[in-house]
Amino acid sequence: MTIEIDQTTIPSLPLAGGARIPGIGLGTFGSDRYSAAEVSAAVGGAIRLGYRLIDCASVYGNEDLIGRVLDETFKAGVVKREELFINSKVWNDMHGRGDVLLSLAKTLRDLRLDYVDAYFVHWPFTNYHAPGCDGDARNPDSTSFSVDRFMGVWREMEKIYRLGLAKYICMSNMTIPKLEAVLPLCAVKPALIEMELHPSFQQPELFNYCVKRGIQPIGYCPIGSPNRPDRDKAPGDVVDTELPEVVAVAKAHNIHPALVCLKWQVQRGCIPIPFSVHEKNYAANLHSVTEYPLGPAEMASITMADKNCRLVKGQVFLWEGAKGWEDLWDIDGNIVQ
């Protein structure tokens, strides 16, 4: 039986302009393993339980079924539209002139909504890979990052913001050098930036860079994405739920290590968006951030566990002449061309 979690116990964070965003959300990327029907059913269950932030994207291929569930949830009086915070993202093949509006129109039709709360540029590249492709897949049309091309997309994002179709416009998979290049050009600044964040990949520089500028980080793969697509698995990848520091804290609290990852992130000021279609897991995830916070020494021990281990390396987005996945992430502090 679903036991609803008291909304007043769920953390939230302020956004520019005074509104608040829930401090934890539900991911909806089925990792090519879970069907759209399973994911959308989880969205319905999660909202009934108390989740108010749902992280969607057109490329996840399930917004139409999620829309059906949202509609049923509103009609059943479980929640009102304005109580939810719905994210969606424009995919890389929709960066051309007019495409952002088209993409958002389809998302709104699929989700059966009049607006999204946050609309993200999913990746700062036009480089497209087919859903379900393997790690060696490359698109010959792929190119390196271009400030002009990105700003073309952002101007379209600013239009949909002004039209009220997205309450906030946001970025994802950015680096500090790319942000340094584009932020001064933005008429409307991003409210949120989605980035990979988990104990073995904490990105302290990027995280702090965003926080300092009033941009709220959202952390994807918060549990270390154990079921991520095979293309995103590489030898040497760290398993967050097996990190000795995480396991030690889990033992002390008698909880699953996954929940330690989430508690640590919420207390760090990040918004994790863990995914699961299993009620036992998504209920435990929400519940975990409402009680028994980690102590300062526990927080510090997990901060020390960082291994700089990026899981979503993005190699399928590489362009002709790129040396390796590191080129996507501007590791030496310059935008790699």
Ligand SMILES: NC(=O)c1ccc[n+]([C@@H]2O[C@H](COP(=O)([O-])OP(=O)(O)OC[C@H]3O[C@@H](n4cnc5c(N)ncnc54)[C@H](OP(=O)(O)O)[C@@H]3O)[C@@H](O)[C@H]2O)c1
């Ligand atoms: N912006 C981007 O480019 C980007 C990239 C990647 C992801 N995302 C977003 O971030 C979301 C989360 O990332 P993710 O799904 O890759 O990784 P994740 O949330 O770190 O990991 C999800 C996996 O963790 C397991 N899990 C969840 N709760 C658990 C618990 N309490 N105990 C044990 N295991 C648990 C689930 O296993 P079971 O399936 O067995 O329950 C699930 O398959 C995505 O769904 C998507 O919305 C965004």
